[in-house]
Amino acid sequence: MRTLERAGLAGVDLLKAAQEMSEWVVKVRRELHQHPELMYDLNVTTTIVKRLLDEIGIPYEFPVGKSGIVGQVGSGLAPVVALRSDMDALPVHENPDEDTRGFASLTAGRMHACGHDGHMSMLLAAAKLLKERESLLVGTVKLVFQPAEEGGAGGLAMALDGVLEKPHPVAMMFGMHLWPWIPSGTFAMKEGRMFAAAGTFEVAVRGKGGHAAAGIGVDVVDPVVASAAIVTQLQSIVSREVHPNEQAIVSVTKINGGDAYNVIPNEVVIGGTLRAFSRDVYNLIERRAKEIIELTAKAHAVELARVCMEMLYPHPDTHPQDVAKTVVEQDRVLEAKATMGGEDFAYFAEKIPSAFIYIGIGNETKRTTAGLHSPNFKVDESALPLGAALHASLAVRALAERGGIKDLTKTDL
Ligand SMILES: [Zn+2]
Numbered sequence: 572m573r574t575l576e577r578a579g580l581a582g583v584d585l586l587k588a589a590q591e592m593s594e595w596v597v598k599v600r601r602e603l604h605q606h607p608e609l610m611y612d613l614n615v616t617t618t619i620v621k622r623l624l625d626e627i628g629i630p631y632e633f634p635v636g637k638s639g640i641v642g643q644v645g646s647g648l649a650p651v652v653a654l655r656s657d658m659d660a661l662p663v664h665e666n667p668d669e670d671t672r673g674f675a676s677l678t679a680g681r682m683h684a685c686g687h688d689g690h691m692s693m694l695l696a697a698a699k700l701l702k703e704r705e706s707l708l709v710g711t712v713k714l715v716f717q718p719a720e721e722g723g724a725g726g727l728a729m730a731l732d733g734v735l736e737k738p739h740p741v742a743m744m745f746g747m748h749l750w751p752w753i754p755s756g757t758f759a760m761k762e763g764r765m766f767a768a769a770g771t772f773e774v775a776v777r778g779k780g781g782h783a784a785a786g787i788g789v790d791v792v793d794p795v796v797a798s799a800a801i802v803t804q805l806q807s808i809v810s811r812e813v814h815p816n817e818q819a820i821v822s823v824t825k826i827n828g829g830d831a832y833n834v835i836p837n838e839v840v841i842g843g844t845l846r847a848f849s850r851d852v853y854n855l856i857e858r859r860a861k862e863i864i865e866l867t868a869k870a871h872a873v874e875l876a877r878v879c880m881e882m883l884y885p886h887p888d889t890h891p892q893d894v895a896k897t898v899v900e901q902d903r904v905l906e907a908k909a910t911m912g913g914e915d916f917a918y919f920a921e922k923i924p925s926a927f928i929y930i931g932i933g934n935e936t937k938r939t940t941a942g943l944h945s946p947n948f949k950v951d952e953s954a955l956p957l958g959a960a961l962h963a964s965l966a967v968r969a970l971a972e973r974g975g976i977k978d979l980t981k982t983d984l
């Protein structure tokens with residue numbers, strides 16, 4: 572009987588191998604960083620990823636979920652575990668410094684400001700690590716490169732295309748995010764709720780415009796006062812209808828209507844976001860928001876020209892992993908804080924057991940502490956091999972637990 576250590580598959584072994592390919596990972600990340608693309612339009616990005624998979628010798632399916640790529644390492648048989656990276660960038664104009672100018676975005680107004688370039692490079696490095704050890708795998712690791720994480724439901728598109736089922740059901744899935752808010756060299760994860768279910772709404776409140784003085788009581792129906800009442804009424808949902816032990820947000824973030832001092836407009840458009848940590852609470856606030864909007868409009872004798880509500884991200888339940896402690900020292904594995912942010916990984920996590928891990932990149936000296944989505948966002952690239960090793964370790968461990976590693980049983984772990 573062998574152990575993971577003796578098979579050369581322990582976290583430390585994979586970390587050592589990942590660190591030996593540091594230069595390669597950084598090169599890959601920088602190439603991807605120069606070509607940021609949005610949502611599903613990932614022509615250059617997917618061309619690079621496919622080229623690298625070809626170089627590593629990994630077969631893949633493309634397109635899956637409009638422009639996603641699914642690579643495969645191992646025997647092709649069950650058990651199957653999956654590793655996921657997102658691929659899309661943001662409509663942000665990069666503000667490079669002297670360290671990053673040499674490989675900054677080549678497209679004005681677009682930037683990998685959420686680190687998805689780093690995620691792809693970590694997953695490709697993990698693919699390389701696993702490919703080099705493929706003869707030890709009895710099961711299969713799926714490498715999921717998804718489009719449109721930034722509000723485009725790319726995870727859902729891939730799930731609908733059967734990425735979790737075909738040809739064998741995926742038993743467990745892992746996702747990661749570079750995280751500037753924790754120190755470089757650390758990981759953070761959390762049991763249970765980690766991200767919120769997030770949705771948006773938009774309502775067009777239609778009255779009857781006219782003279783701001785002469786029209787009152789004659790032929791004007793005021794959508795401004797009605798909109799103000801809707802905004803105020805919506806605030807009672809969280810304070811009066813959501814249990815104090817639960818968390819939820821109803822935020823009105825835009826009101827647009829009118830452009831003169833003496834004219835009451837025809838229409839006012841209100842929009843905002845709804846968030847909660849459980850589907851039940853999300854469904855409650857969404858249903859009540861809709862009722863309050865409709866009935867308040869009625870009370871004010873205005874009509875609703877349009878009500879749209881869209882749920883962007885369901886919430887994932889994640890599970891803690893001892894695996895992280897085999898890659899870095901125990902005190903470098905932190906407890907993550909839950910956030911009201913959304914994460915598209917949830918489309919996978921709500922269907923199968925999953926874990927989501929933050930990879931620390933915060934380093935004051937390297938000035939890599941700017942937040943995600945900032946034009947000053949910068950990656951401490953020394954974290955990339957750590958993420959790669961963690962990806963590979965998570966896959967190996969999850970396979971081993973399911974009999975997917977040659978000559979290893981559960982007691983050998
Ligand atoms: Zn983002």
Ligand SMILES: [Zn+2]
Nearest residue numbers: 685686687748
């Ligand atoms: Zn992101």
